[in-house]
Amino acid sequence: xxxxxxxxxxxxxxxxxxxxxxxxxxxxxxxxxxxxxxxxxxxxxxxxxxxxxxxxxxxxxxxxxxxxxxxxxxxxxxxxxxxxxxxxxxxxxxxxxxxxxxxxxxxxxxxxxxxxxxxxxxxxxxxxxxxxxxxxxxxxxxxxxxxxxxxxxxxxxxxxxxxxxxxxxxxxxxxxxxxxxxxxxxxx
Numbered sequence: 001x002x003x004x005x006x007x008x009x010x011x012x013x014x015x016x017x018x019x020x021x022x023x024x025x026x027x028x029x030x031x032x033x034x035x036x037x038x039x040x041x042x043x044x045x046x047x048x049x050x051x052x053x054x055x056x057x058x059x060x061x062x063x064x065x066x067x068x069x070x071x072x073x074x075x076x077x078x079x080x081x082x083x084x085x086x087x088x089x090x091x092x093x094x095x096x097x098x099x100x101x102x103x104x105x106x107x108x109x110x111x112x113x114x115x116x117x118x119x120x121x122x123x124x125x126x127x128x129x130x131x132x133x134x135x136x137x138x139x140x141x142x143x144x145x146x147x148x149x150x151x152x153x154x155x156x157x158x159x160x161x162x163x164x165x166x167x168x169x170x171x172x173x174x175x176x177x178x179x180x181x182x183x184x185x186x187x188x
Contacts, residue, residue, distance in 0.1 A: 004036060004043045011059050015122045015129045016089075018158075022165045026157065034157065037073075044073050047157055053077055054153045055086040074108045074136075083141055085149055086110075087118060087131035102132075110134040115143045116150065117178040120158075123166045147179045 005020045023045070026034040030047070034056075037044040045057040055077070060070045077084055088105060092098045113133040122129050135146050151173050159170040 004038050004045075007043050007061065008045075008057055008059060012057065015125050015127050016131075019124070019165065022160060022162075025165065026160055029160075030156075042069055042073060046077070047153060048080070048082075049149075049152075052083045052085060052149050053080065054149070054157065055084060056157065058086075070104060071108055078136065078138070081138055083135060083137035083139075083146075083149075084110075085133065085135045085146060085153070088134050090130060090132050105134050108136065110136045113143045113146050115180045116147050117180065118150070118176065119178075120171055120176040123162060123168065123170050144179070147177065151177055 005023070009017055027036060033049060034047050035045070037046075041061050043057065043059045044055070047054040047056060058070065058073060060073075074084075086105070088101055089095070089098050091102055111134065113135055116133045118131045118133055120129055121127070133146065133150055135141070154173050154176060159173075162168070162170040
């Protein structure tokens with residue numbers, strides 16, 4: 001049986017993956033706020049802060065998809081009563097699963113933060129990785145607040161010990177996350 005990391009790398013493209021060593025370091029160093037929850041049919045990796053949750057990876061294994069397991073995991077996190085933020089690949093006609101993923105999150109009450117742009121060069125593959133930011137909240141929150149929490153997540157999770165692990169620094173947060181204030185005004 002594959003371990004949690006093998007399951008993730010089988011499903012997620014390399015451009016979206018951290019190396020196992022970085023993730024293991026996060027589990028060790030982040031005082032229990034970077035968490036792994038796994039079962040036979042799922043892997044859930046997330047950051048839980050006092051005021052929000054960031055889902056880094058959520059995977060329901062092949063034949064178990066479409067049976068409600070993903071929604072049950074999301075509901076379990078929702079019961080914590082905190083906003084939930086995550087990154088989702090934009091819909092791509094070459095990848096039919098991309099539309100299914102977006103529909104899954106929308107069905108579970110997530111909305112796209114339309115004013116936030118997230119683009120970074122993958123530290124290993126050096127490919128451009130563009131993601132949409134989605135969120136769910138039990139109360140009304142602003143995209144400005146989501147933007148601040150994404151910046152915090154990028155610094156605390158995505159770039160964590162990058163120099164030690166990858167041998168080079170990752171892009172600065174100001175080069176990766178952008179807030180389009182014109183779209184923000186229309187959204188709020």
